[in-house]
């Protein structure tokens with residue numbers, strides 16, 4: 495394929511891959527448009543339309559659905575000048591479709607801009623063979639030969655599977671322009687994590703979504719499927735989450751610890767409201783937040799310092815310095831970070847203004 499990737503293109507042709515979240519709220523779709531010049535801002539990329547009835551986003555008799563570019567990345571598969579165009583989805587009547595939560599998040603980011611919200615997102619995920627069973631797990635329902643504690647940050651084929659995909663994904667995300675921060679192998683065999691951060695405002699969930707797209711594309715070229723399911727191998731095996739680390743200018747300033755405590759109180763009051771929006775599969779997240787495998791129970795809010803069995807964890811160094819950030823450990827691996835970041839802003843700082 496490399497031969498074709500390297501073919502010179504006519505000077506006025508570039509390929510733009512439009513990427514959007516489909517009606518499932520977790521899967522991504524893409525299609526390509528040839529443009530005559532490279533768009534370096536979302537405004538420079540034209541709106542486009544697609545058949546929303548084939549993606550669970552419209553009915554067949556009213557199917558023209560609109561893609562509005564919202565963030566631009568360099569295409570790591572074809573390389574610059576070709577681009578990835580992350581899009582918001584709007585129905586024919588101009589209203590955002592049900593799975594378009596970006597506007598909700600962006601309005602809050604804009605309204606609270608002076609507070610300089612920072613996010614750090616830890617995306618955990620699992621690699622599956624195309625038959626749906628864990629990558630490298632014994633066929634016929636078998637389990638990995640090693641105990642889980644050896645797979646976390648593990649080295650060696652007995653402990654981890656799929657490292658080439660992790661490696662390609664990291665390089666591709668950095669090339670694309672994501673604030674890509676790091677990776678590690680997770681507790682369960684064939685599951686891993688990457689981090690986006692520390693990033694200001696809406697760029698964090700934008701980068702997270704495009705990095706999910708890049709992950710699916712890299713894995714696809716290896717014949718591997720990616721799942722963000724919170725409990726892909728059932729209740730007896732570890733779960734996968736997306737911890738959201740969050741801070742504001744006030745939290746990061748001297749005496750910020752007091753404000754962090756105030757925010758935690760508000761998060762406690764709004765616990766169940768947040769839980770409703772912290773997964774595309776609430777039952778799956780309930781299974782994950784069992785109180786086992788470094789989680790706190792789904793229904794009960796808790797917080798603590800250096801404690802991983804809580805809803806909100808404060809790192810020891812934050813308590814010691816008296817300022818810093820909080821870690822929300824509740825969101826599921828398959829959450830929509832637009833919803834989680836938006837809710838953190840809304841609950842801690844207040845709704846977007848009139």
Ligand code: ADP
Pocket residue numbers: 612613614615616675689690691692693737739740741746818819821
């Ligand atoms: P752990 O697995 O122990 O929770 P990670 O290193 O995977 O730790 O994640 C820590 C996250 O905290 C990173 O994503 C980082 O961007 C984020 N972070 C660090 N400082 C801040 C801050 N001041 N505001 C928001 N997020 C932060």
Ligand code: MN
Pocket residue numbers: none
């Ligand atoms: Mn057609």
Ligand code: MN
Pocket residue numbers: 616687
């Ligand atoms: Mn982590």
Ligand code: MN
Pocket residue numbers: 616618680687
């Ligand atoms: Mn982790």
Ligand code: MN
Pocket residue numbers: 616737821
């Ligand atoms: Mn974490």
